[in-house]
Amino acid sequence: MTAAPDQADAPPADSPPLLQVRGLTKVFPGVVAVDAVDLTIARGEIVALLGQNGAGKSTLIQVLSGLYPFGSYSGEVRLNGQLLRCHSVAEAAAAGVAFLAQEVNVAPDLTVAEGLFLNNEPTLFGLIDHPLRQSRAKAALTSFGVELDPSTHLGDLDLASQQLVLIVRALSRNARILILDEPTAALTERETARLFGRMRALRARGIAIIFVSHRLAEVFDISDRIVIMRDGRISGTFRTAETTREAVVDQMIGQHMTSLSVRRETALGVQALEARGLSVADANGREAVTQLDLTVRHGEVLGLFGLLGSGVIEATMALFGASHGHVSGSILIDGQPVVVGSPVEAVAHGIGLIAQDRRDGLSGEHSIYDNVILANLAGFSRGGFVDAVLARRAVGELFDRLQIKAPDVDTLVGTLSGGNQQKVQVARWLAAGTRIMLLIDPTRGVDVGARSEIKRIWTELAEAGCAILLVSSDAEEIVEVCDRVIVLRNGRIAGEIGGSEFSEANILKLAAGI
């Protein structure tokens, strides 16, 4: 549980740096993902790794964490001067490199204690020592300030708590360097603050941390140094205290960016989507949303903001007919009452949804083409037969228009970066001519460059008369893109903000009930 004690002592001046990467190059068929990267990281240093989608950040940290076996890349990685020759994540972990992947994947039927010590169980006479495991788990959780019962099932925890368990697990193996891929993507502000507190404590113990993030505020809050990648190379390194957000963003994009904001003035049309007295129960029968009223007009981007558990996601899924629990209240489209009992009906009424988890919205083993045509099979078919030539042309046009970065439309979606996967989802609804779009956390795990590109896309859609409901846990994004926002708290409307009151601080205050 504790870091190796010798790590706390200041190393002799002539000792090698904790992590030293020299000439690291990783090539995939057709792509040089990481190109001759040199990187040195000292003990007790927190390094933020930034870059646009496809800049090579993920590949770099995956090489460091043993995901690609030794020999499948060129160049060398040294930990405390020792050449790392890891063939798996497990070997890297044993060597002291702990890695936490971006996607939170836990076995839901394990308890917290079982999850923490998975494959590392304390034993007594060859059998698992259950009481010792419970007490160690309790101690580990307490030492990292995570208040969880070790016998809770992981599947009963929310995403943020599951992630904290995984972080505790990664740290509990004598890690000397911790690699986090977007650790805060699923966390609330409070949990993020708690995580950062733990990261600072680790830094004080001499543990180095590399983390990938797209949230500049957090990067400036926690990191000592910012390393920026572009096109597989390190394009810049900054001391966090000596630089500015603008300088960092410029370096990431590789050109001077005039403004992050894409606000515009549009004349609002008639009401497109209206919910009256919408109440939604979750799959367990608990009421998640109570008596929600909202209206989105054509040409409008309405924000729906709420902290974890506030009911924003349940409400949106209900509007799409994809709720797993009981739904009451009425839904009107273009002023007409409609029944939206299933996604089939929602799509028929011209509603499109971009799911919170891209894994729920896309089929990774299928091509861009296969994924894009799904919502508009009727439009691409004649007498039940898909007109592949027509469909390919349409998909090709969207591919070009949205500037999806891939060799062609036959590229497997699973091989694309997060931002490009998100564009594939947008393309699917554009192909279907959808007029009402529901977006749930659409820029989660998407880098700054692709973010502003995606934001520009839906601003254009709104200008073209689409109605957009944007559900986001990022208040900054809401302020930037939306015309107004409805804030939910505990399943009820806490308030609506627009006009001169429209600010991040007001949204967060309303959501938290301050």
Added chain:
Amino acid sequence: MKQPNPPADAATPYSRLLKSRALRESTLLLVLLCIWIFFYFATNGTFLTQRNLILLALQTSIVALAAISAVMLIVTRNFDLSVGSAVALIGVVVAVLTVKLRVDPTLAVLVCLLVGLAMGAWQGWWVTKIRMSSFIVTLAGMLYFRGISMIVTNGATVAPLPPSLKQIATGFLSPLASIILIVVTAAAFVAFSAYELVRGMRFGTVTNFQSNLMKVALPAAIAAAAAIWLASSKGVPYLIVLVAVCAIAADILMRRTRFGVQLYAIGGNPEAARLSGINVERVIFTNFVIAGLAYGITGVALTARVSGAIAGSAGLFLELDAIAAAIIGGTSLSGGRGRVFGALLGALLMGSLNNGMSLMNVPTFYQDTARGVVLLLAVAIDQLSRRRSATIR
């Protein structure tokens, strides 16, 4: 990412997906070729005679029919363990109607197709409305379809079928008609491909007409030439025409229709399909109804081939052979991938082993063992080749 090739290659007809599919089926063809060459020498040439190859095709036909519907179900992550029993029950229906009740054979066949559809709808109802796993529903079906067949016939064989029905399995299309059919089919296929390429050129999605057309026309010409050689002395058996018609229809259904796209989408990611507005339940239900139609067709064909209904042993282990053929042919058990053509090759590979080893007088027990090993190796090769291609992230 840094791209060694300029992004201009977005317009070229290069396709990783198609390439990997083609690679997989050509690997299978190569394996099949090796096995055939081996048997050619091991049987002193008997294996590769016209006569034996037609026999091989006939022996493979029933499994091939069942494998076609197996592919369709496995693509959506569903299983059908009831095929063998369902086929036996259809056999009982056709035999009782024609032998005992003296019903007109054409009418009897129509009734069989309807009964098959009903059986498929029945199982589909349990899977989609009660939301049971298809594995369980069809496992139960495997037991009670067989049971009902035994109850109705009291375990006795119902035979012999009227000659007109037997004709389905024993008759041949005349050589001239066969050759005309083969040529017309191949020509239609090439013409349709050319038509699509022309439209693609007009839309700018296809750049090189000639090389693309050759990729289609050359294999078609080779296949047609082989088929003409086989048909030149006696013609093509009706049963093989039936298999070909079913296979082509199923392939068009899976790869060219909305329904087919929905099948693959559901198999690839059910949640994504649902959120795209696809009526998953209805598609799966239809999937089972089509499987039911396949029971009808396969049941009549099998009964005609053995000239009577044997409730106890007809179609025994057919479901396993069908699934094996589909898997060898590249259908993914995790869904979203699989083609009818591959399953036909898989069935042919298994059939070739049976036929070749029988010619060599290898005892049955050894044959089963060999087939098991081949199944294991075929899927292993598939897994290994996929791992290599799936390292891109």
